[in-house]
Amino acid sequence: MFTSLLIFLPIAGALFVWIVPWPTARAAGGAALLVALAELVIWVNRALNFDYASAGLQDEASHSWFSDLGVSYAVGLYDFSLWLVGLTVVVTTAAIAYGFWTGRERMGVYLGLLLFLEGATVGVFAAQDLLLFYVFWEAMMIPLYILIGVWGGAGRMGATIKFVVYTLAGSLLMLVSVIALGLSAGTFDMTEIGQSDSTWIFLGFAAAFAVKAPIWPFHGWLPDTYRESPPEVAAILSGVISKAATYGFLRIGLVFFPAVVDDWRTPVLVLATIGLIYGSLLAFRAPDIRGVIAYSSLAQMNLIVIGLFAVNDSGISGALLQMVTHGLVSASLFLLAGAVERRAATGNLVLLGGMARGRPVLATALITTGVIALAVPGSSAFAGEFLILNGIFTRGWGWAVAGAVAIVLAAMYMLRLISAVLHKDPGSAVTDAALDLRPAEISVIVPLVAVLLALSFWPAAITDHAFGGKPEGTVSSQFEATP
Amino acid sequence: MTKFPTPSIDWGALSPELILLGGATLCLLVPLFLPHGWRRHFCAFVSILSFLGAGAAAIALFQMDDTGTAIVADAVRRDRLAELAQVMIAGSGLLTVGVSYAYVLRERMGEYYSLLLTAAAGMCFFVAANDLMTMFLGLEWFSISLYILCAIAIEEVASLEAGLKYLIVGSFGSAILLFGSAFVYGATGVIGFEDIAAASEDGDQLFLVTGLAMIIVGLGFKASAAPFHMWTPDVYQGAPTPVTAFMSAATKIAALVLTMRLLVTAFPSQENLWTISLAVIVCISLAWGNLGALVQTDVKRMLAYSSISHAGFLLMPIAVGTPLGGRALMYYLISYAAMSIGSFAIVAARERELARPVTLEGMAGMGWERPGMGAAMTLFMFGFIGLPPAGLFIGKFYAFSAAVDRGWAWLAVVGAIATVVSIYYYLGVVRAMYFQPAIRVAPAGGSPPRELALGTSVLLAVVVTIGTFIGAQPLLDIATDSVSFLPFPH
Numbered sequence: 001m002f003t004s005l006l007i008f009l010p011i012a013g014a015l016f017v018w019i020v021p022w023p024t025a026r027a028a029g030g031a032a033l034l035v036a037l038a039e040l041v042i043w044v045n046r047a048l049n050f051d052y053a054s055a056g057l058q059d060e061a062s063h064s065w066f067s068d069l070g071v072s073y074a075v076g077l078y079d080f081s082l083w084l085v086g087l088t089v090v091v092t093t094a095a096i097a098y099g100f101w102t103g104r105e106r107m108g109v110y111l112g113l114l115l116f117l118e119g120a121t122v123g124v125f126a127a128q129d130l131l132l133f134y135v136f137w138e139a140m141m142i143p144l145y146i147l148i149g150v151w152g153g154a155g156r157m158g159a160t161i162k163f164v165v166y167t168l169a170g171s172l173l174m175l176v177s178v179i180a181l182g183l184s185a186g187t188f189d190m191t192e193i194g195q196s197d198s199t200w201i202f203l204g205f206a207a208a209f210a211v212k213a214p215i216w217p218f219h220g221w222l223p224d225t226y227r228e229s230p231p232e233v234a235a236i237l238s239g240v241i242s243k244a245a246t247y248g249f250l251r252i253g254l255v256f257f258p259a260v261v262d263d264w265r266t267p268v269l270v271l272a273t274i275g276l277i278y279g280s281l282l283a284f285r286a287p288d289i290r291g292v293i294a295y296s297s298l299a300q301m302n303l304i305v306i307g308l309f310a311v312n313d314s315g316i317s318g319a320l321l322q323m324v325t326h327g328l329v330s331a332s333l334f335l336l337a338g339a340v341e342r343r344a345a346t347g348n349l350v351l352l353g354g355m356a357r358g359r360p361v362l363a364t365a366l367i368t369t370g371v372i373a374l375a376v377p378g379s380s381a382f383a384g385e386f387l388i389l390n391g392i393f394t395r396g397w398g399w400a401v402a403g404a405v406a407i408v409l410a411a412m413y414m415l416r417l418i419s420a421v422l423h424k425d426p427g428s429a430v431t432d433a434a435l436d437l438r439p440a441e442i443s444v445i446v447p448l449v450a451v452l453l454a455l456s457f458w459p460a461a462i463t464d465h466a467f468g469g470k471p472e473g474t475v476s477s478q479f480e481a482t483p
Numbered sequence: 484m485t486k487f488p489t490p491s492i493d494w495g496a497l498s499p500e501l502i503l504l505g506g507a508t509l510c511l512l513v514p515l516f517l518p519h520g521w522r523r524h525f526c527a528f529v530s531i532l533s534f535l536g537a538g539a540a541a542i543a544l545f546q547m548d549d550t551g552t553a554i555v556a557d558a559v560r561r562d563r564l565a566e567l568a569q570v571m572i573a574g575s576g577l578l579t580v581g582v583s584y585a586y587v588l589r590e591r592m593g594e595y596y597s598l599l600l601t602a603a604a605g606m607c608f609f610v611a612a613n614d615l616m617t618m619f620l621g622l623e624w625f626s627i628s629l630y631i632l633c634a635i636a637i638e639e640v641a642s643l644e645a646g647l648k649y650l651i652v653g654s655f656g657s658a659i660l661l662f663g664s665a666f667v668y669g670a671t672g673v674i675g676f677e678d679i680a681a682a683s684e685d686g687d688q689l690f691l692v693t694g695l696a697m698i699i700v701g702l703g704f705k706a707s708a709a710p711f712h713m714w715t716p717d718v719y720q721g722a723p724t725p726v727t728a729f730m731s732a733a734t735k736i737a738a739l740v741l742t743m744r745l746l747v748t749a750f751p752s753q754e755n756l757w758t759i760s761l762a763v764i765v766c767i768s769l770a771w772g773n774l775g776a777l778v779q780t781d782v783k784r785m786l787a788y789s790s791i792s793h794a795g796f797l798l799m800p801i802a803v804g805t806p807l808g809g810r811a812l813m814y815y816l817i818s819y820a821a822m823s824i825g826s827f828a829i830v831a832a833r834e835r836e837l838a839r840p841v842t843l844e845g846m847a848g849m850g851w852e853r854p855g856m857g858a859a860m861t862l863f864m865f866g867f868i869g870l871p872p873a874g875l876f877i878g879k880f881y882a883f884s885a886a887v888d889r890g891w892a893w894l895a896v897v898g899a900i901a902t903v904v905s906i907y908y909y910l911g912v913v914r915a916m917y918f919q920p921a922i923r924v925a926p927a928g929g930s931p932p933r934e935l936a937l938g939t940s941v942l943l944a945v946v947v948t949i950g951t952f953i954g955a956q957p958l959l960d961i962a963t964d965s966v967s968f969l970p971f972p973h
Contacts, residue, residue, distance in 0.1 A: 064956065065955060065956065066877070066955045066956045066959050067956065068810075068959065068963070069881075069884060106851075131880065135871045135872075135876070138870045138871055138876075139870075139871055139872070141870070142865055142870060145910070145913075146861075146913070146917060149913075149914060149917060149918040150917050150918055156918065157914065157918065160910075160914070160918075161907065161910070161914075164906055164910060165903065165906055165907065168868075168902070168903055168906050169903045172899035172900075172902050172903055173896075173899060175880070175883065175899060176883060176887070176892065176895045176896055176899050179880065179883050179884050179887045179895065180887050180892060183884060183887055183888055200892075
């Protein structure tokens with residue numbers, strides 16, 4: 001009941017915003033913002049009343065859709081999916097608020113699309129039927145395509161086509177796998193499908209997840225897409241949509257294909273480690289703010305994949321914590337990048353600099369987020385990365401060393417970004433007319449940073465409230481091969 | 484003198500055809516006695532009533548018939564497969580009337596509508612064919628009507644050219660079909676579908692197989708499956724857009740339903756041959772249709788290539804020869820027909836706005852100028868790719884499932900790759916409508932015309948497209964019923 005509400009409230013809200021002839025763009029935007037806030041309230045209420053002691057599915061709803069192949073509308077939330085839904089709801093609300101304050105052309109359509117995207121993403125995290133999962137997965141792509149294509153930057157035409165072809169090429173292979181897995185199991189209900197040891201079916205799913213996350217070398221769409229998107233959309237893309245892929249690895253890859261995951265661990269870890277180092281190095285060399293955030297996002301997603309493929313308590317818990325943390329970090333960073341670009345009309349680091357002077361709020365927000373992003377001890381990113389490295393250490397110390405090197409690189413690129421934007425001499429694009437963050441922007445970015453700080457103080461809010469919240473040894477037991 | 488035996492005729496079973504023919508007669512004769520201004524309204528009204536009546540009659544028959552029976556001396560089959568196809572054809576005709584309503588044909592209004600009704604009647608007859616003779620009769624009946632419809636805008640060279648091309652290539656296809664039928668008759672000595680199946684063991688296998696191959700080729704022409712598709716882009720582009728809309732939906736329904744019926748009923752023992760040859764045709768159609776569509780700038784021509792690729796997707800479930808495949812075909816056709824007519828309707832609307840053929844550039848800015856049309860076109864384009872919330876998504880899912888179920892996962896992978904290719908050109912339309920700055924449309928008489936009839940057709944198409952997605956179960960039940968008695972080889 002609550003799950004369906006969380007999925008369909010934003011979608012209904014989107015239709016409402018589109019169809020009603022609003023007198024002004026502000027009115028349409030305000031309606032969209034109200035819907036997003038209502039969704040947030042529902043989620044908070046749900047999170048407070050969730051039974052974290054049980055590892056089972058909660059709030060499930062199920063209706064037969066077409067019975068001959070055993071496809072149904074089945075949704076429900078596990079405790080770990082609840083956190084990812086929470087990430088979606090928080091980031092989308094921030095994005096909608098940001099879009100509302102900055103004022104976009106055709107505001108109603110724009111914010112409606114963001115709401116629709118929110119509903120589809122929640123659907124991905126909540127679906128308990130393979131075909132329904134696929135439906136929501138594809139439904140995420142339609143609003144993203146239009147959002148980037150209409151409101152994106154100058155290079156949006158090339159960026160959208162690259163984005164769509166990459167994503168759909170992966171996900172159509174997943175469709176074949178969905179069919180093959182569902183038909184061989186005799187049902188598409190994800191709670192009833194047993195384990196499979198078919199490598200081909202696993203690879204079909206992995207193709208979709210590897211493109212969406214993305215794992216190196218399937219990231220060709222990422223730099224252009226993150227650069228050309230409006231900042232709010234980039235925030236959602238890197239903060240939330242990429243997590244759908246790692247969620248897929250967790251919920252489908254690890255649960256249905258434990259034996260295949262075991263066989264394919266080394267190749268996947270090799271690719272992910274290359275992606276981690278490669279992304280970090282490129283982030284260090286990227287010429288603009290968005291480039292730094294985009295490539296750091298690539299690196300972080302590969303780190304999360306490393307944690308998942310450790311397939312043990314520490315790795316999986318760390319991956320989940322890191323998914324939420326990175327989602328919040330990269331959303332905040334993209335919104336801050338948007339704020340900087342609005343002031344300087346460029347994101348080129350050579351033209352920026354010296355923005356800290358006279359702009360204390362911007363400086364504080366950027367430094368706080370950046371410091372959390374580089375995983376300073378005590379931050380939630382540190383907790384997540386520590387758990388991931390701890391988990392992967394048991395699979396071989398080499399992986400952990402590579403991961404630790406990447407953390408050093410993260411410090412390098414983040415500090416470079418902070419100093420290039422805030423410190424040094426004022427760049428040619430930074431004029432005195434560029435003001436500090438406005439109250440509207442503060443009202444969006446400060447809450448995001450506050451959530452991050454809260455998570456840094458209490459990372460156990462997530463790690464102790466996921467996978468049934470049980471002690472050592474039980475997390476991975478849900479994902480182990482039955483002998 | 485021996486008395487020639489007249490068969491007993493089940494008039495009730497023929498009622499859809501008879502209603503349509505009655506409407507055609509009215510459309511042809513009555514407008515002669517009406518003032519000019521009334522003719523269009525009268526013809527459209529009669530056509531709507533006829534299509535509704537034919538659809539209602541087919542639905543009633545569907546309700547009555549649990550099992551199929553052969554009627555009229557076994558020449559025609561009265562069963563749910565034919566009746567479901569007739570409902571779809573009548574529905575396509577109904578939507579086409581909305582698209583045609585504002586189409587300007589000064590003197591030939593009556594002829595246009597009566598030919599439309601006649602073509603639909605021919606298709607209704609064709610899908611019920613139960614022997615080679617009725618099959619050929621039905622095929623020529625609707626084909627000849629369509630040849631004239633394609634050329635009906637005689638002031639336009641493109642339309643005449645389309646009609647002529649369709650006539651020549653179509654007749655070629657018909658001739659091959661007829662030749663193949665003669666071979667099959669020669670091999671078995673019978674023309675009834677079930678009789679062929681019974682006699683095929685003893686018949687001359689060389690003749691029989693040659694005949695089968697030629698029949699597949701002939702039907703492939705009508706379904707515009709590659710490599711028998713050569714006429715499709717030219718004819719779809721040149722024919723008046725409402726006619727294209729009708730052909731793209733109704734001809735496909737008729738040709739594919741009959742292909743399935745014929746192959747499954749008459750050639751079960753040659754199953755190992757036709758399943759694999761259809762699979763090859765599927766692959767060629769998917770490759771050719773999608774690659775051809777990539778480079779098109781004219782929207783109608785692009786949609787023509789898209790229809791070739793969908794012929795591939797639609798033949799996929801026939802090729803596997805299973806009940807699941809039959810169900811997939813019938814379900815796929817429902818949403819495909821609605822989306823196809825809907826998208827051509829929007830092209831027709833744009834064509835009337837611009838008063839010139841619609842290219843991709845001509846679509847620029849349409850999404851913002853006409854939000855309803857733009858949203859519908861976006862739905863259709865995403866739907867053709869096979870994305871939710873269009874019923875085609877489930878159609879494609881079933882078609883792929885049928886292939887995987889048969890053990891032909893490779894065919895589903897080919898379909899998936901073809902779909903990836905198709906993204907580029909389908910989204911090209913969306914890109915033009917929303918991402919590009921609007922072209923300055925300066926129609927002579929102020930704002931572009933808003934057509935209620937056409938808008939209604941588009942709305943109905945949207946309702947069917949989304950309705951088939953949400954209400955998949957009842958439609959799948961109907962599709963299951965319609966093919967339940969066919970003797971599938973697997």
